[in-house]
Amino acid sequence: MQKLELIWIGKDDAQEPLEPRILIENPQYSYGTVEETTLPSGNPWHGNMLIHGDNLLALKSLVSMYAGEVKCIYIDPPYNTGNAFDLYDDMVEHSIWLSLMYQRFQHLHTLLRKDGFLFVNLDEQEHAYAKVILDGIFGRNNFIGDIIWQKRKGGGNDSRFLALDHDYILVYAKDSSKSVHTSKWTISQTEEYLKRYKEIDENGNRYYWDTVARNGLQSPIPVSVECPDGTTLSINSQMGQETINEGLKNGDVRLTKSKNGWTLHHRVYMSEGQRPRSIFNDSGTNKTAADEMLYLFGSKKSFPYPKPELLIQKILELGSNPGDLVLDSFLGSGTTAAVAHKMGRKYIGIELGNHAYTHCYPRLKKVTDGEDQGGITTAQNWRGGGGFKFYELAPSLLKEDEFGQMIINPEYNADQLAAAMAMQEGYTYQPDKDTYWKQGYGSEHDFIFTTTQFLTAETIDRIHETMGEDESLLICCTAYQKEAKTRHGNITVKKIPKTLLGRCAFDKDNYNLNIVAAPEMDDIEDEPEDETTF
């Protein structure tokens, strides 16, 4: 059956599979204390991650570790504002943007947990196109709605037709069904609302006393109560006689005397929370975010178009709970990671630009040290703690030598080669402390061992002697003795790089959106200080 889908130039171009790259920690930019725990699935979690590199390759490598583990993804990709590309043919430019985002959306979908959510922040240029692509990947029934974020409250008078004041945030659930989401989204009550519920009962629930008598009721219920002084109070009530009698017994209704005589009151309990509204006009603006840049980095224009922490806080409140894993693959100045850190979420942030070092790292360091007093710090009562690890995307495992032959990249050391081969072959890299040839496992009894030593029949025999009867082993090596290849039925030998050739696109790094040098900011100074709308 023909399905409804968006077509663009290059959508169906055959793409060589991406190379699964390993992530190499750069300890110079790791900071604080990183707690090694487990994710709800039971899989290990090695701590918060900041990754410097192209997000398509980084997402590919994360898929091998964290597929189905991420609870909430927020992305704020470059908006395709036209002049950002070298190519000015609008159709091509538009198609490139769609193709690049399409691949990334597919990976993001794979990374999401069954009960996970995706939030995609876009402006009017690509929002509708992204919606159609995402409908295709997530299914239309998993589209939750658009959040309209009011990004400025003034200015825009230089616009020709409309002063466009808002961004769209597309919201998808991986699976929106009631069986997966048994409870509704709620947001905490406003201060004003809370003030009203000033009494607290013996169970810690908040309530206030409201009068039972009501004038002007459509269907008033006449009730009467005997007062302690022998008089009778007769009123038009919103509650029935039986409920009142019961309430007087259990304390939910009380009779009090004031100078105007006797009055009946009943307890009104606070509801658990409110349903969030789709228009966010109280979540900070571009100006709020620029002020956060000024506070953190000394200049409002230190980073173009960051998002305010309050906006991300509201999104993470909706899409995640403390301890959940949050991802932003267009990290920019590091807002999502900073907010996730202050809100007690686990996080992964990916950024291609140099601002991974100049913005994300120092910002998260300040958050860790409790030195960032801005953004949502006070609201979250954040005082510091925790930490993160900083990773670089490894270079390609294979590269072309001067004779045009693919060789193992000399930049790889033995450990990195072993980790890369484990990833290539679908094994989990986890060297065993006691048995040198158990560098990674595929299943409980299946292992991988990578070596750059010449593999002899004698070495294989020695390994075989130490293997359990039900164990199997894949050995990846650069050269081996002919007799070693088929020596034992439970040991497979593969030669690198030969075994890798043709599997995926090696030696290719340029998958980026080519918009790392983000556009100059509009003048945000024209937004009035008091943010009055006009």
Ligand SMILES: C[S@@+](CC[C@H](N)C(=O)[O-])C[C@H]1O[C@@H](n2cnc3c(N)ncnc32)[C@H](O)[C@@H]1O
């Ligand atoms: C609009 S900014 C995000 C701003 C962010 N929400 C904040 O609050 O600071 C988009 C970011 O995506 C990054 N980016 C663009 N292409 C990328 C790619 N291929 N991989 C990783 N990051 C990329 C850009 O360098 C830029 O920092």
